[in-house]
Amino acid sequence: MCWISWDKLTLPKSAGSLRFIEIEEFNDALLAKHTWRLLKDPSSLLGQTLLNKYCCYEDLLTVSAPSSASHSWRGILACREIIRKGMGWVVGDGETIKIWREDWLSTEEQARPVGPPTLSSQNLTINELFRRHSTEWNLEKIKLHLP
Incomplete structure (x- = not known):
């Protein structure tokens, strides 16, 4: 039973809501943040691990996903377009x-x-x-x- 509409639940806290978020948009934002971190700091532990595994011959913005790529890596590659639009x-x-x-x-x-x-x-x-x-x-x- 729904007592309050989704539109009211997603309003800002200042408007009296619980501030639920759109999970897909939130997930895209987090994946884009990881993508940006990989671009800005490829020497980080995450960067060394992922980039050495998946980006040996191409850079992050042009590499394609191999068939053995993890779900996380595919998510990072899917969010490259968000980064490209703002770069x-x-x-x-x-x-x-x-x-x-x-x-x-x-x-x-x-x-x-x-x-x-x-x-x-x-x-x-x-x-x-x-x-x-x-x-x-x-x-x-x-x-x-x-x-």
Whole structure:
């Protein structure tokens, strides 16, 4: 017998409810938190254990689940999309960000240059678009390589 509706039970405590939560959303949030921790601290005990077992040849954001993967690992992989939606680049020195393969153009959305890269610019990194010994953009190089 239900004496109180679910909508009333899930209201905030300040509104007089018991503050029950949506368990699926709560579980997704916890798994996304574990995924973020693995990305930020791969040298932790959990990171060493899981990443050495499942991510030997690929990184966490691109690896696929083997058929022998544990239920926990499959859950972590399922929550990568939550992390991807909120991720962005801090360009820094730009040595590791590939111009044509990474989303680096916007802080609002995932965006990369559009158009086919030339053969000479296929493997360019962002640092090659900076002025020498500076973090200022070299507009001539940008106009040369990007549409």
